Amino acid sequence: MRTSRHNSPQVNAGSMADIAFLLLIFFLVTTTISMDKGINRKLPKPCPPNTECSEPINERNILRIVLNSKDEIFIEDELVTLPELKDIAKSFLDNNGDDSCTYCNGKGLSFLSDNPKKAVISLQNDKLTSYNFYISVQDELTKAYYELREVYTKDVLGKTAITVTDEDIAAVKKAYPFILSEAVTK
Structure with missing residues (x-):
């Protein structure tokens, strides 16, 4: 009997690296990268040591917004909806209660803020408030400031x-400073 030597079949692995590289490129190009959600805020500068940095705030200059665990919004103990929040914030900020604001369009009501530079929005939330709802509230407050700043840019600066x-x-931000407090106010 004659034995034949058979060469065992071999796989050409020369192009395997090329295929792996092409697959890697394909997955890198077609994969979507999820964007992080969050709030872009610039924190205030810290208070120098041994210095008192808190100043008393007139009660009418604080708009208290409370978010509860059921994702409901309360302003001054009154239930409001998310779409109403922006308009309430704009009315509060642009009130011109002390007649010192030459660019404000508010009605000068005695129960709203003196002017935008003194107005503080106090936002408090329950530990069970959903993150998405909290972000939605932050977005509505940001929209209120942006709309007021846009009106100021058009009407006062003419741009x-x-x-x-x-x-x-810088002038627009000085006219309508974004003052949002998440600390518990007294």
């Missing part, structure tokens, strides 16, 4: 969002 300079942006 559009495209034509503003860095100095204009």
